[in-house]
Amino acid sequence: MSKLKLATVWLDGCSGCHMSLLDLDERLLAVAEKAELVYSPLVDQKIFPNGVDIALVEGAVSSEEDLDKIQMVRERTKTLVSLGDCAVTANVPGMRNPFGVRAVYARAYRENVTLEPGIPNDSVPRLLPCSRPVHEAVPIDVYVPGCPPSADTIFYVIGELLEGRPPEICAKTRFGA
Amino acid sequence: MTVAAGIKTLKIDDRDFSARAQETILDVARQNGIFIPSLCELKGLSEVGACRLCLVEIKGSNRLFPACVTPVEEGMEVTTNSERLQRYRRSILELLFTERNHVCSVCVSNGHCEMQTLAQKLEITHVRFPYRYPKAEVDASHQRFVVDHNRCILCSRCVRVCDEIEGAHTWDLKGRGIHVRVITDLDEPWGSSETCTGCGKCVHVCPTGALFEKGRSVAEMMKRRQFLPYLTLMREDRE
Numbered sequence: 001m002s003k004l005k006l007a008t009v010w011l012d013g014c015s016g017c018h019m020s021l022l023d024l025d026e027r028l029l030a031v032a033e034k035a036e037l038v039y040s041p042l043v044d045q046k047i048f049p050n051g052v053d054i055a056l057v058e059g060a061v062s063s064e065e066d067l068d069k070i071q072m073v074r075e076r077t078k079t080l081v082s083l084g085d086c087a088v089t090a091n092v093p094g095m096r097n098p099f100g101v102r103a104v105y106a107r108a109y110r111e112n113v114t115l116e117p118g119i120p121n122d123s124v125p126r127l128l129p130c131s132r133p134v135h136e137a138v139p140i141d142v143y144v145p146g147c148p149p150s151a152d153t154i155f156y157v158i159g160e161l162l163e164g165r166p167p168e169i170c171a172k173t174r175f176g177a
Numbered sequence: 178m179t180v181a182a183g184i185k186t187l188k189i190d191d192r193d194f195s196a197r198a199q200e201t202i203l204d205v206a207r208q209n210g211i212f213i214p215s216l217c218e219l220k221g222l223s224e225v226g227a228c229r230l231c232l233v234e235i236k237g238s239n240r241l242f243p244a245c246v247t248p249v250e251e252g253m254e255v256t257t258n259s260e261r262l263q264r265y266r267r268s269i270l271e272l273l274f275t276e277r278n279h280v281c282s283v284c285v286s287n288g289h290c291e292m293q294t295l296a297q298k299l300e301i302t303h304v305r306f307p308y309r310y311p312k313a314e315v316d317a318s319h320q321r322f323v324v325d326h327n328r329c330i331l332c333s334r335c336v337r338v339c340d341e342i343e344g345a346h347t348w349d350l351k352g353r354g355i356h357v358r359v360i361t362d363l364d365e366p367w368g369s370s371e372t373c374t375g376c377g378k379c380v381h382v383c384p385t386g387a388l389f390e391k392g393r394s395v396a397e398m399m400k401r402r403q404f405l406p407y408l409t410l411m412r413e414d415r416e
Contacts, residue, residue, distance in 0.1 A: 082303065085281065085282050088302070088303050089274075089280075089281075089303070089304065089308075090308065091280060091282055092280060092282065092283060094278075094280070094308065094310065095278065095280060095283075097278075097308075097310035098278065098310050098311060098312040098313070099312070130310060132308075133303070133304075133308070135303060136307060140303070143302035143303040144302075145302055145303070147281070147282030169302060170297060170300040170302065174281075174293060174294075174296065174297040175279075175281040175282075175293055175296060175297075176281025176282045176284065176287040176288070176290075176293060
């Protein structure tokens, strides 16, 4: 039996969800028996491949790059999982939204900068007007709230999806968990 | 009038119940372990039907009725958990999440919040409506307490407890629709309120992290409500 293709994607988040994924510890070996990690910030693969079975997305959609990336991921993925509060609710990245993107740029690149203050127009992806939950950009198949979802929750979700069952996550996690 | 004349019999979810005439549908449901969600109702305070989460169906009407302010009637047939009600409840709660900036992960009430707990109970894993991300103030001018409008759901428990139990009526509501805010005195900073006694009852009845004690960090604000039924009971005795 060929292994299922698993991927993880890191948009605008703190990487805490990926840390929680790594907290699976030796259970990662059990996952590796059934799935191959074909793309992730944790592996050296630059391009998101076609035909991915399960992709876990951490982080909100905050920049033009995030938006392009998640649209490409959606096209190439069968089951897309919104992992963690930033992906599900925009969470902390979304806290900039009430202030407007100009104020955010000014704060980061002018007010707090002594050496050559100025807003970059290349090399850094341009921010969208608002940081948004992933499901406002593309359709999502499974939602896993939590900040971050625990390793146990992530293990359960991956386990169920690898077995082809929809995970029932409400008893296991919640917003802010 | 005999006692029996003041007793109403009704059906809730096809089960027979009797109740005193002045009781509400929510009273009867609570006494009998029937789950009806609510975020504005709190035993010991008057009921206002602010959150609309306790909506129920009554046979013979297409309207939905807020259980907290609907008195029982003879022969009433109440449904508390139809598919339609579940759909509306979820939507109402999701809309509450979109209306302000409820960032559970960094909230003082994370893990102790009635709204967060209810969302999990109603199996809300995400919000289907676009978030509004309004600009909302935080007033930390009071010596001991903070009001964070980002987390306020306008349940008005603070307004009622301050008026009905403390007797100060420091809190009130201003504005209309989406612009409604809780205010202290005539919309002055809480810290310079002349009517606030600093009793903290508002803080402890608040269902979310909108009102909290200074110095509490993420997930540290636990609300203590034991005083409320006690105070109410003492007053009933005196009357």
